[in-house]
Amino acid sequence: MQTASGKSILERIAIGPLCVYKKAEVHISRTSALTSAQEWDRFEAARQTVRGQLERLYEKALDEAGGETAAIFEIHQMMLDDEDYLEAVRDIVKTGGTTAEYAVMEAGENFAAAFAAMDDAYMQARAVDVKDISGQVADALCGRRDSGLPEEQPVILVADDLTPSETVRMDKSKLLGFITRRGSFNSHTAILARTMNIPALVGVDFDDSWNGRTAVLDGCSGCVYVNPGPEFLSAMEERRDDECRRDALLQTLKGKPDVTLDGREVQVYANIGSAADVESVLRNDAQGIGLFRSEFLYLDAQDYPSEDRQFAVYKHVAEAMAGKKVIIRTLDIGADKQADYFGLDEEENPALGYRAIRICLTRREVFKTQLRAILRAGAFGTVSIMFPMIISLQEVRDAREILEECRTELREQGKATGVPEVGIMIETPAAVAIADELAGEVDFFSLGTNDLTQYTLAIDRQNAKLDAFYDPHHPAVLRMIRHTIEAGHRHGCWVGICGELGADLTLTETFLRMGVDELSVSPAAVLPLRKTIRGLDLKKD
Ligand code: PEP
Numbered sequence: 001m002q003t004a005s006g007k008s009i010l011e012r013i014a015i016g017p018l019c020v021y022k023k024a025e026v027h028i029s030r031t032s033a034l035t036s037a038q039e040w041d042r043f044e045a046a047r048q049t050v051r052g053q054l055e056r057l058y059e060k061a062l063d064e065a066g067g068e069t070a071a072i073f074e075i076h077q078m079m080l081d082d083e084d085y086l087e088a089v090r091d092i093v094k095t096g097g098t099t100a101e102y103a104v105m106e107a108g109e110n111f112a113a114a115f116a117a118m119d120d121a122y123m124q125a126r127a128v129d130v131k132d133i134s135g136q137v138a139d140a141l142c143g144r145r146d147s148g149l150p151e152e153q154p155v156i157l158v159a160d161d162l163t164p165s166e167t168v169r170m171d172k173s174k175l176l177g178f179i180t181r182r183g184s185f186n187s188h189t190a191i192l193a194r195t196m197n198i199p200a201l202v203g204v205d206f207d208d209s210w211n212g213r214t215a216v217l218d219g220c221s222g223c224v225y226v227n228p229g230p231e232f233l234s235a236m237e238e239r240r241d242d243e244c245r246r247d248a249l250l251q252t253l254k255g256k257p258d259v260t261l262d263g264r265e266v267q268v269y270a271n272i273g274s275a276a277d278v279e280s281v282l283r284n285d286a287q288g289i290g291l292f293r294s295e296f297l298y299l300d301a302q303d304y305p306s307e308d309r310q311f312a313v314y315k316h317v318a319e320a321m322a323g324k325k326v327i328i329r330t331l332d333i334g335a336d337k338q339a340d341y342f343g344l345d346e347e348e349n350p351a352l353g354y355r356a357i358r359i360c361l362t363r364r365e366v367f368k369t370q371l372r373a374i375l376r377a378g379a380f381g382t383v384s385i386m387f388p389m390i391i392s393l394q395e396v397r398d399a400r401e402i403l404e405e406c407r408t409e410l411r412e413q414g415k416a417t418g419v420p421e422v423g424i425m426i427e428t429p430a431a432v433a434i435a436d437e438l439a440g441e442v443d444f445f446s447l448g449t450n451d452l453t454q455y456t457l458a459i460d461r462q463n464a465k466l467d468a469f470y471d472p473h474h475p476a477v478l479r480m481i482r483h484t485i486e487a488g489h490r491h492g493c494w495v496g497i498c499g500e501l502g503a504d505l506t507l508t509e510t511f512l513r514m515g516v517d518e519l520s521v522s523p524a525a526v527l528p529l530r531k532t533i534r535g536l537d538l539k540k541d
């Protein structure tokens with residue numbers, strides 16, 4: 001088995017034969033026997049042809065991927081009519097003696113190089129778009145037609161690069177996935193692949209000898225496995241079939257409310273650890289993000305992430321969720337999550353040690369940097385803040401005071417903010433015991449059942465030897481959950497569960513009967529949970 005890796009565009013698996021696709025080499029002659037005016041007329045005629053093609057591509061993309069994605073072809077139409085672009089082609093044609101196809105390819109290359117040299121990743125990715133439209137005009141001038149996919153049977157396409165127009169033209173029933181050597185996560189081709197649910201990897205250094213071989217494209221690991229062994233292949237086939245079952249489930253649930261047979265509605269949200277996870281949140285049709293474990297932003301860095309860096313990430317998530325709720329948990333570092341640059345001392349009992357809110361309240365500048373970033377991102381969506389590991393009223397008051405200080409500072413600097421809700425995690429027995437008082441200080445509670453089980457049962461969640469004793473179904477844990485929900489409701493707080501227990505389908509009915517308002521689970525657990533909720537009847541004994 002041969003393995004190569006790249007950047008994953010969509011976390012999905014494709015299995016099938018590889019087809020190394022080579023675009024037909026077309027020689028574009030530079031010198032023309034026509035006058036400049038005649039070459040310009042040829043260019044204009046080809047431009048009209050391409051405009052018609054782009055309209056058809058827009059319609060096809062609208063049909064296959066929806067309006068937002070189809071807008072790519074509106075951008076291409078705008079590029080085709082861009083005055084600077086036309087000017088550049090005209091200048092080359094005017095110099096005399098050059099063909100229109102040479103001029104358009106040359107102008108396209110120059111524009112693409114200018115885009116590629118820009119600092120912004122989004123603008124860099126536009127280089128492919130301008131090359132795409134220039135190639136289409138040159139094709140129209142040479143009378144070349146797109147040959148589409150070369151194979152009859154479904155294949156995983158392997159190519160140096162694919163343009164958005166090539167991707168949309170392909171017959172999707174023959175395309176299991178694609179792998180390209182070039183291309184970026186932000187390219188329009190990648191956006192198309194994501195919306196059309198096509199597994200894809202970019203940046204893969206492939207080999208022409210792969211043509212015809214069986215492969216597994218694993219969008220989760222970002223790897224392609226060529227000539228896999230039978231055991232590996234059948235394990236991957238099982239995972240792919242799971243994905244298909246999930247797709248079928250999604251089709252039956254998409255857009256439907258999460259409501260029991262007797263009409264009780266509950267919010268089903270997803271937990272994420274990075275901005276990249278948002279894709280699977282949306283793919284699984286979760287109604288919001290109930291826990292963004294922001295500490296991974298710190299754990300993946302060599303130094304404290306700046307306010308702007310964090311702002312960019314939180315804003316991206318808020319925007320991608322398009323108005324759906326995003327609950328960002330403030331830094332929960334310490335215990336099992338360590339970053340060297342924090343310089344934390346080794347501790348005898350790290351789970352009971354200097355961690356989470358305890359670090360934030362004593363390292364105010366680190367805390368304020370994060371709070372400012374979250375507040376600013378709140379202007380771009382529906383963002384809530386949640387403090388972890390709370391044990392006292394004073395901690396909540398102190399954290400909120402620092403939050404208000406940040407809000408005032410940002411307002412004075414004329415920066416937009418917006419965070420309507422502030423909540424806390426209930427993951428210590430102390431917080432459960434004073435839940436009635438805590439509820440008066442916040443808008444919501446989210447039960448962190450992983451830590452709550454650890455602290456209630458006095459069992460280190462990291463110690464595998466204790467797995468048999470770590471029982472989140474223990475009546476003590478369940479009573480704590482019930483008490484928290486009731487206390488929250490008494491004081492107008494909504495209450496969710498974001499620990500692993502929220503995804504335990506054997507407890508869904510129990511939680512709903514307790515009155516839980518929200519369950520936040522890993523993206524893959526969203527659909528099974530929604531299905532379970534929709535099958536429950538709480539009026540039945
Ligand atoms: C929890 O403790 O249940 C929780 C959700 O937080 P984490 O697992 O990140 O500690």
Ligand code: MG
Nearest residue numbers: 427448450451
């Ligand atoms: Mg926790």
